[in-house]
Amino acid sequence: MxxxxxxxxxxxxxxxxxxxxxxxxxxxxxxxxxxxxxGQCVDFNCFNxxxxxxxxxxxxxxxxxxxxxxxxxxxxxxxxxxxxxxxTHMPPTCVSDLLGARCSAVPFEVHYGIKDQPNCxxxxxxxxGEYGLTPDDIHDSLNFWMNTEWDHVGSYTVWNTxxxxxxxxxxxxxxxxAVPVTCGSGNxxxxxxxxxxxxxxxxxxxxxxxxxxxxxxxxxxxxxKTQRTVKDFKNKKIKTSPELEPDPNYKPHxxxxxxxxxxxxxxxxxxxxxxxxxxxGTYGDTDEEVVRTLFFHWYLENRKKHGLRxxxxxxxxx
Amino acid sequence: xxxxxxRARPMSSRPAKVTVRFDQQQRKLxxxxxxxxxxxxxxxxxxxxxxxxYLKQQKKQTK
Numbered sequence: 001m002x003x004x005x006x007x008x009x010x011x012x013x014x015x016x017x018x019x020x021x022x023x024x025x026x027x028x029x030x031x032x033x034x035x036x037x038x039g040q041c042v043d044f045n046c047f048n049x050x051x052x053x054x055x056x057x058x059x060x061x062x063x064x065x066x067x068x069x070x071x072x073x074x075x076x077x078x079x080x081x082x083x084x085x086x087x088t089h090m091p092p093t094c095v096s097d098l099l100g101a102r103c104s105a106v107p108f109e110v111h112y113g114i115k116d117q118p119n120c121x122x123x124x125x126x127x128x129g130e131y132g133l134t135p136d137d138i139h140d141s142l143n144f145w146m147n148t149e150w151d152h153v154g155s156y157t158v159w160n161t162x163x164x165x166x167x168x169x170x171x172x173x174x175x176x177x178a179v180p181v182t183c184g185s186g187n188x189x190x191x192x193x194x195x196x197x198x199x200x201x202x203x204x205x206x207x208x209x210x211x212x213x214x215x216x217x218x219x220x221x222x223x224x225k226t227q228r229t230v231k232d233f234k235n236k237k238i239k240t241s242p243e244l245e246p247d248p249n250y251k252p253h254x255x256x257x258x259x260x261x262x263x264x265x266x267x268x269x270x271x272x273x274x275x276x277x278x279x280x281g282t283y284g285d286t287d288e289e290v291v292r293t294l295f296f297h298w299y300l301e302n303r304k305k306h307g308l309r310x311x312x313x314x315x316x317x318x
Numbered sequence: 319x320x321x322x323x324x325r326a327r328p329m330s331s332r333p334a335k336v337t338v339r340f341d342q343q344q345r346k347l348x349x350x351x352x353x354x355x356x357x358x359x360x361x362x363x364x365x366x367x368x369x370x371x372y373l374k375q376q377k378k379q380t381k
Contacts, residue, residue: 266362287336298372
């Protein structure tokens with residue numbers, strides 16, 4: 001994608017420590033999140049402005065890697081699984097995180113005995129509350145400038161490498177409610193180098209170039225039959241009561257249920273069988289398991305479509 | 319006493335038939351390959367040829 005030139009700045013706000021702002025960003029517009037002093041972790045939520053049941057799925061973004069990066073997408077929750085925004089600029093000093101979920105008040109009470117520690121769950125909820133969303137609507141964050149690393153035990157955070165004036169640009173591919181907040185844990189954890197700093201949030205109007213880019217990306221990444229929206233749902237009614245009670249008349253329609261099995265006889269020469277037996281123990285314990293596994297390994301390596309968006313080849317057996 | 323590290327091998331040189339269970343979704347992949355007309359037309363033939371091609375590819379990689 002060629003470098004996008006943002007249009008006129010229509011929104012410009014300094015977000016002070018432990019606060020945030022819910023900002024509508026319309027298709028073709030660019031949201032810019034900028035460091036002021038550097039070293040400040042930014043938690044980010046994103047909702048479809050026209051239907052808040054569609055929101056960023058950090059879990060599904062994580063399927064592309066434990067960090068996101070420039071030229072990748074903010075994906076929404078399945079079954080919609082649509083591109084909400086595209087990251088069009090992200091400097092190497094902005095390490096992103098898809099593992100840390102979002103900080104909440106609970107660990108601070110557990111770890112420090114502090115019961116009123118600012119935290120991203122509460123900051124996001126307060127910011128998004130302007131649009132009628134409740135604390136339960138807050139979802140896991142995409143964390144910008146959060147230097148997470150991981151090992152065989154789990155993830156942990158190290159020194160924040162964000163520099164003053166670092167910025168991330170996000171091109172809106174649909175109308176979204178973007179909610180960037182300054183992370184509330186960064187004074188007691190290393191997330192923001194044990195000190196709060198402000199950030200700057202700006203929205204740039206769409207230009208002919210950014211609008212065309214947004215439309216192109218939308219068309220290229222939102223044309224699958226399986227990206228289902230409300231019109232495809234059997235039950236379109238949004239549940240408003242909190243209690244869960246069974247519907248006695250409900251009948252689930254599971255996809256391709258029941259599974260129909262077929263036994264297929266496959267003939268091999270004894271010489272071929274000897275080669276197949278070499279895979280016993282690693283590709284299965286029985287001849288059937290080994291033959292089926294060899295078939296699928298071949299298929300995944302030779303016929304699976306590897307788009308830029310889903311998995312790299314190394315992950316193809318996942 | 320038999321060496322536990324030695325895997326069992328077929329005793330005689332004779333063809334072997336392996337019965338493999340595929341579900342309807344897995345069989346869709348067989349249909350895609352059937353349409354290519356490169357691996358055969360019968361399900362068993364396609365599976366055999368694909369498995370043999372995989373073994374060939376692996377042999378090349380380890381060379």
